Amino acid sequence: PRVDGRRMARGSIDFDLPEPEIIVDVEEGVATAILKRPRNKAHMLIEEFMLLANKRVATLVNQKYKPYSIPYRLHEPPVQSKMMEFASIAQRFGHKIRTETQEAYIEDINAMNVAVEGTMAATILQPLAVRSMEKAFYTSKKSGHFGLGFDYYAHFTSPIRRYPDLLAHRYLHKMLQNELPIHQETLEASCKHCSQREQLAVEAERASIKFKQTEYISTYIGNEFEGIITGITEWGIYVEIIENKCEGMIRLRDMTDDTYEYFEKGRYVEGMRKKIKHQMGDIVAIRVKRTNIARRLIDY
Helix, strand or coil: CCCCHHHHHCCCCCCCCCCEEEEECCCCCCEEEEEECCCCHHHHHHHHHHHHHHHHHHHHHHHHCCCCCCCEEEECCCCHHHHHHHHHHHHHCCCCCCCCCHHHHHHHHHHHHHHHCCCHHHHHHHHHHHHCCCCCEEECCCCCECCCCECCCECCCCCCCCHHHHHHHHHHHHHHCCCCCCCCCCHHHHHHHHHHHHHHHHHHHHHHHHHHHHHHHHHHCCCEEEEEEEEECCCEEEEEECCCCCEEEEEHHHCCCCCEEEECCCCEEEECCCCCEEECCCEEEEECCEEECCCCEEEC
């Protein structure tokens, strides 16, 4: 199995989102290849042990050391409107997602993830499912994690790279040594600060990946690739190249075989004369038109 079956049965959600691995020339510092980062059984086993450690520490503190706390990791349930919006998109791909209850939503999301594993549909549906969820954050006041299905959860296993984990270590050490009371007047402010810094780090990581993807694809101006439509707006179509996951936009004005119109209700574009329709999940042939590395923009 890909993950702990018992965890899944208790309401955890399993997403297997492929991460790009960017190969960089050591001397020149430029991207020379973009691969899919491997995730094998050893990775999954380590992840399960990390989740277990995080859960166990949070549970211990909640059950034994109240009113003292550590930086818990809170993930709230998604709002109804976001669940319904994703369900309507999944329906177009042939997957029924119930939104009446959170339990039904999780069950159907997991069933969809299993069904689309290894297919092009996963490229569209899994990232959109993640976006339908609320963002997790740090707090000293609550501890439930919707996505994992845990009543108690904290980040504990990465103190060398995450400050909330280091705080958890410091507070837990004092608790285990029975050094009470622990002064926690500033803990909630620290949690808020860590959540803000985390969001900046996520944005920086995304920007750095997009920068290297733009740098890489800039060497292929004029080349043709096969891609999948990942998004549609009134001004263009977003396409992700299948072999390297470089996403760019085809502007409607650059689709010269017809005059295309955007239909917001169905999220598709259609040619006015030939009636050719393009929608999310379609496989298309694209040509790299231009790039702007500084602005991290790719036009197809």
